[in-house]
Amino acid sequence: MTMSRPRILFIDAYDSFSNNIVSLLTTVLDADVDILPIDPPHLDPKTPGFKHDLRSELRRYDAVVCGPGPGSPDSERDVGLMKYIWELETDDLVPVLGICLGFQSLVVSCGGIVKKLRTGLHGMIREIDHANSESPNPCEGNIFHGVPAFKATLYHSLHADIGQESIAAAEWPNSKWESPSHLPDIIPLAWTYEDRGDSVERILMGIKRKGRPFWGLQYHPESICTESTGHGVIKNWFHEAMRWNQATGRKTTVAPAHPSDTTKPRRLSTREIDEDEQSWKPELDDFRSWLTGGSPLASSGLNAQYLSRCLDVPLHIEVPDIVEILQESQSEYIVLDSASAKANRIGSDVRGRYSIIALDVDEALKLEYRTGDRHITARVSRNQGSSQDAREIIKLGSHQTIWQFLAEFWTKRRMTSDESPSSPFLGGFMGYTTYELGLEGINVALREERHHNRPDLCFAWVTKSIVVDHMEGTLRIQQLSPSATALGRAWLDSVADQLTNSSVWADGLRADFQKRQPINGGGPNHQSQLTPPRTPTSGAVKSQIRAPDPAEYEAKVRLCQDYIAAGDSYELCLTDQTLITIPQPSPRPRDAGPTSPTPHPTSSSWALYLALRARQPAPFGSYLRLGRATLISSSPERFLSHTSSGQCSMRPMKGTVRKSSAVNTLAAAERILRVPKEEAENLMIVDLVRHDLHGVCGPGNVRVPRLLVVEEYASVFQMISVVEGVLPSSSLSSSSSPPSPIKEKGHEPPFIGLDLLAASLPPGSMTGAPKKRSCEILQEIERPRAERGLYSGVVGYMDARGRGDWSVTIRSLFRWDDEHAGTEVEVWRIGAGGAVTALSTPEGERDEMFIKLKGPLGVFEEQT
Numbered sequence: 082m083t084m085s086r087p088r089i090l091f092i093d094a095y096d097s098f099s100n101n102i103v104s105l106l107t108t109v110l111d112a113d114v115d116i117l118p119i120d121p122p123h124l125d126p127k128t129p130g131f132k133h134d135l136r137s138e139l140r141r142y143d144a145v146v147c148g149p150g151p152g153s154p155d156s157e158r159d160v161g162l163m164k165y166i167w168e169l170e171t172d173d174l175v176p177v178l179g180i181c182l183g184f185q186s187l188v189v190s191c192g193g194i195v196k197k198l199r200t201g202l203h204g205m206i207r208e209i210d211h212a213n214s215e216s217p218n219p220c221e222g223n224i225f226h227g228v229p230a231f232k233a234t235l236y237h238s239l240h241a242d243i244g245q246e247s248i249a250a251a252e253w254p255n256s257k258w259e260s261p262s263h264l265p266d267i268i269p270l271a272w273t274y275e276d277r278g279d280s281v282e283r284i285l286m287g288i289k290r291k292g293r294p295f296w297g298l299q300y301h302p303e304s305i306c307t308e309s310t311g312h313g314v315i316k317n318w319f320h321e322a323m324r325w326n327q328a329t330g331r332k333t334t335v336a337p338a339h340p341s342d343t344t345k346p347r348r349l350s351t352r353e354i355d356e357d358e359q360s361w362k363p364e365l366d367d368f369r370s371w372l373t374g375g376s377p378l379a380s381s382g383l384n385a386q387y388l389s390r391c392l393d394v395p396l397h398i399e400v401p402d403i404v405e406i407l408q409e410s411q412s413e414y415i416v417l418d419s420a421s422a423k424a425n426r427i428g429s430d431v432r433g434r435y436s437i438i439a440l441d442v443d444e445a446l447k448l449e450y451r452t453g454d455r456h457i458t459a460r461v462s463r464n465q466g467s468s469q470d471a472r473e474i475i476k477l478g479s480h481q482t483i484w485q486f487l488a489e490f491w492t493k494r495r496m497t498s499d500e501s502p503s504s505p506f507l508g509g510f511m512g513y514t515t516y517e518l519g520l521e522g523i524n525v526a527l528r529e530e531r532h533h534n535r536p537d538l539c540f541a542w543v544t545k546s547i548v549v550d551h552m553e554g555t556l557r558i559q560q561l562s563p564s565a566t567a568l569g570r571a572w573l574d575s576v577a578d579q580l581t582n583s584s585v586w587a588d589g590l591r592a593d594f595q596k597r598q599p600i601n602g603g604g605p606n607h608q609s610q611l612t613p614p615r616t617p618t619s620g621a622v623k624s625q626i627r628a629p630d631p632a633e634y635e636a637k638v639r640l641c642q643d644y645i646a647a648g649d650s651y652e653l654c655l656t657d658q659t660l661i662t663i664p665q666p667s668p669r670p671r672d673a674g675p676t677s678p679t680p681h682p683t684s685s686s687w688a689l690y691l692a693l694r695a696r697q698p699a700p701f702g703s704y705l706r707l708g709r710a711t712l713i714s715s716s717p718e719r720f721l722s723h724t725s726s727g728q729c730s731m732r733p734m735k736g737t738v739r740k741s742s743a744v745n746t747l748a749a750a751e752r753i754l755r756v757p758k759e760e761a762e763n764l765m766i767v768d769l770v771r772h773d774l775h776g777v778c779g780p781g782n783v784r785v786p787r788l789l790v791v792e793e794y795a796s797v798f799q800m801i802s803v804v805e806g807v808l809p810s811s812s813l814s815s816s817s818s819p820p821s822p823i824k825e826k827g828h829e830p831p832f833i834g835l836d837l838l839a840a841s842l843p844p845g846s847m848t849g850a851p852k853k854r855s856c857e858i859l860q861e862i863e864r865p866r867a868e869r870g871l872y873s874g875v876v877g878y879m880d881a882r883g884r885g886d887w888s889v890t891i892r893s894l895f896r897w898d899d900e901h902a903g904t905e906v907e908v909w910r911i912g913a914g915g916a917v918t919a920l921s922t923p924e925g926e927r928d929e930m931f932i933k934l935k936g937p938l939g940v941f942e943e944q945t
């Protein structure tokens with residue numbers, strides 16, 4: 082007999098912690114775990130063969146785990162298959178562990194009821210009182226046996242009521258391990274106690290079902306904050322499960338899984354899902370024929386060599402100077418600006434080291450995609466020096482995704498160059514995605530009709546760029562050059578000349594005197610009230626500011642809390658938008674020479690960017706004009722960064738406190754942020770981000786090197802955590818002929834940074850948990866401004882080597898040229914919000930939203 086690894090089936094109720102449980106089971110039990118959603122198409126309880134099919138599915142596994150999830154065990158939609166597992170006939174029984182929602186569903190199947198907690202406990206860490214070896218009444222199948230005391234994380238709004246509140250305090254020590262007389266099938270195994278001031282709430286944490294191999298845990302064994310001694314419970318459970326299989330002679334079968342429904346954790350990434358036979362039919366292969374077809378746009382950027390030249394940067398020169406010197410005649414821009422690199426108001430570890438300026442973006446190939454479309458648009462604004470736009474439409478086959486296309490486009494241009502190893506970016510994709518692109522990836526349908534045709538993703542393939550190293554005081558002019566080396570070098574030299582011959586470069590004093598003062602004039606705005614801003618009344622033509630109504634926002638916070646109390650979400654990142662309508666400035670003349678010191682690359686948006694940058698310098702500042710979109714950002718939040726060899730890191734931010742005279746040191750901020758409410762908010766997102774990374778990196782490949790650390794930024798303190806992962810080894814190959822991501826039969830495509838991005842949008846810190854249900858709820862609550870657009874999306878790059886860095890688009894303003902096109906005004910939007918939990922107060926959340934709004938909004942107040 083060969084000893085194969087045990088097989089476990091995990092039933093996923095669309096939770097945002099599922100992959101963490103799969104990782105725990107895989108690593109602690111050395112098991113092989115498959116994931117099946119609660120509502121797989123091939124197992125529909127309404128079809129006649131359902132019971133038979135469920136039985137054969139379960140026969141393939143040694144044991145089953147029914148996972149956590151949003152909603153209630155009383156709702157069929159929320160528990161799906163779980164309900165039928167508890168009802169299996171004796172001959173079909175399989176050992177099961179229910180976790181959280183799975184536990185609650187087990188309790189209900191035993192006749193218990195589930196009620197709302199007095200206040201939900203989400204991201205709360207509590208001591209578990211369990212029936213260990215010392216308990217007076219060792220019972221059958223006690224999976225806590227021999228496990229030392231431990232603390233565990235809770236994520237629940239509902240709890241099991243088995244009559245515990247009616248037991249007198251004196252009776253409790255003896256009675257707590259006994260089956261209640263009206264529920265003889267439930268054997269209590271663990272409890273926790275919540276002090277509610279006037280009384281203590283007794284909360285059931287674990288049970289065994291009498292006479293059946295079913296166990297349940299209310300706490301989350303997989304959370305990063307559940308102590309690892311608690312893993313003994315999982316080992317005990319599996320030991321008991323295998324003993325039960327042996328004692329009853331239960332045998333597993335080796336029938337193959339239904340191919341489309343069970344997944345391995347790392348196969349959740351979008352690029353792989355539907356790669357069945359179908360997608361190999363030639364008529365569905367449009368994008369591949371485009372990629373190889375040699376059209377003028379499809380061949381752009383192929384067969385390039387990397388050339389670069391380094392310059393010292395004079396102390397007085399900043400990123401905007403370089404943009405102004407070189408890019409004045411462009412209409413499209415991508416500037417990733419670590420504007421806080423030299424700011425002493427910001428902690429040195431978070432200032433940002435590099436800035437990246439894309440050059441000649443008009444001529445770069447741009448790839449655009451709109452959520453729900455079955456095509457991609459490739460375009461250049463000024464094709465090879467002409468004034469003509471060029472555009473090609475690329476069809477997507479029914480099973481193909483934008484991410485597959487981007488991965489294959491990138492692979493054809495991939496470089497394994499070891500040159501400039503320290504440069505974060507050689508050239509490659511730069512651009513944005515919207516929040517709505519992320520919603521598509523998690524199958525959340527948009528509720529409102531979109532009355533526009535704007536892209537949700539725009540990536541330029543940038544071949545000319547400048548990387549500024551703020552630490553070394555140098556910059557690197559770079560080109561992924563298609564032409565002969567001499568021509569490429571001549572271009573590098575011409576850019577260097579343009580910079581060094583400019584008056585700003587040469588004459589620091591004069592330049593400083595002329596620079597930007599009239600534009601960002603007033604400096605930081607000191608208005609301290611947190612009420613909504615008023616429309617400024619001065620100025621020739623007035624700006625209109627439409628900010629969220631405070632009372633309405635508070636009502637939305639309460640609504641979020643209703644959903645949380647009902648168990649539908651653990652945390653909801655509620656946001657709203659402010660609209661600023663300003664008179665459109667008359668177009669600037671384009672006649673200024675390239676070395677002109679006058680800073681005006683494009684209309685008013687550049688001036689707004691400079692104002693925001695001065696007001697709120699941030700490590701992830703950015704200025705983008707791509708197509709009809711303009712984004713001005715001072716984001717402090719890194720979303721995802723990755724190396725070309727598959728190391729990745731995410732940096733979720735949760736917990737915000739405004740700098741003030743009362744709170745102006747890290748120690749003071751820590752006193753405010755290191756409290757259960759803030760820590761819980763952050764922990765929830767850490768566990769969610771671990772799940773997202775586990776989904777691609779696979780079990781055991783994710784860790785949390787920094788947890789709940791407070792950092793200092795220009796105008797706020799923020800609590801952050803760092804979650805790291807490593808992509809599966811198939812992608813770590815550094816051979817000179819890179820493996821193709823096109824799946825050949827029997828071969829897994831290698832994973833690349835784009836897979837991480839695809840699998841983790843929208844950013845968990847902007848959604849709450851569980852992600853899918855929370856986004857559905859937010860779509861409902863955030864109406865009538867439910868479309869977040871660029872806000873809550875990401876901005877960043879993945880270069881030709883596969884290195885990438887993406888920030889969350891917050892503390893930013895954006896506009897679309899087509900909004901109010903043809904009128905005398907332009908409309909800017911600012912999104913702001915914060916995470917709502919059971920412990921939030923409506924006033925507190927309202928203040929937090931207005932604090933975050935104040936930074937970007939101030940640039941308009943300064944200008945009037």
Ligand SMILES: C=C(O[C@@H]1C=C(C(=O)O)C=C[C@H]1O)C(=O)O
Pocket residue numbers: 654656718734735736737846847891892912913914915916933
């Ligand atoms: C929602 C915003 O910020 C998010 C929410 C935070 C919070 O709840 O503390 C912190 C950083 C961001 O992830 C925003 O800036 O608008």
Ligand SMILES: NC(=O)CC[C@H](N)C(=O)O
Pocket residue numbers: 148149150151152153180181182183185236237238239240647648649
């Ligand atoms: N994490 C969970 O599974 C939560 C279960 C249920 N939705 C509750 O809130 O109580």
